[in-house]
Amino acid sequence: MNKELEHQFVTELESNQNIVHKVCSLYTNNRDAHNDLFQEITIQLWKAYPKFRGEAKFSTWMYRVALNTAITLYRKSKRRIKTQDYESVVFKIKAQEYDDTEERQLQLMYDAVKQLGDIDKALVFLYLEDKNYTEIADTLGISEVNARVKMNRIKNKLRTILNP
Structure with missing residues (x-):
């Protein structure tokens, strides 16, 4: 190169x-x-x-x-x-x-997200990075509709994990 x-x-x-x-x-x-x-x-x-x-x-x-x-x-x-x-x-x-102050503040969320499946983790990560559903779908190689549906299901799952 x-x-x-x-x-x-x-x-x-x-x-x-x-x-x-x-x-x-x-x-x-x-x-x-x-x-x-x-x-x-x-x-x-x-x-x-x-x-x-x-x-x-x-x-x-x-x-x-x-x-x-x-x-x-x-x-x-x-x-x-x-x-x-x-x-x-x-x-x-x-x-x-690397400033881990924000990471420490979000540790509970990270712990909850770590309990998700691999693709769900990636989707949440991109969502938290303020990526729109088109960018999320392109990055993960799924349809935009699928990204939206998965994200709604993940939100419900995270609520359950964080508020048992």
């Missing part, structure tokens, strides 16, 4: 890395697993980046890759997410300190 493509990727990743952190928080329970999943998602994003056609916003594409990676790894191993070493590419990404 050429340096310009690498520079574009690093710039996009740096400005959107909170998306990956949020996905990692949703699918992991500790800092080590969070960091491992962040690394694996970054690797998958880098591998897929040359195929990114720009038909959707980078952030929408990033959500899709991050969620698919997290779901795939979560299903393979629910205890520990294994990462692969990708030594041929060295990224110099300035890691921002």
Whole structure:
């Protein structure tokens, strides 16, 4: 890959890395697993980046890759997410300190969401990120009507979990 493509990727990743952190928080329970999943998602994003056609916003594409990676790894191993070493590419990404204040405030909600199925978790995550149903449907590869119906059912399920 050429340096310009690498520079574009690093710039996009740096400005959107909170998306990956949020996905990692949703699918992991500790800092080590969070960091491992962040690394694996970054690797998958880098591998897929040359195929990114720009038909959707980078952030929408990033959500899709991050969620698919997290779901795939979560299903393979629910205890520990294994990462692969990708030594041929060295990224110099300035890691921002992740502010977990909001995360702590939403911990009850996250705990409830973690009890949902994989696709339902992804749908809630995108909904909480203020994505419209068209974007949610595109990201998850489902119809917009299906996204709306699923979200209504999920809301009811979350109410039951949070208010037993």
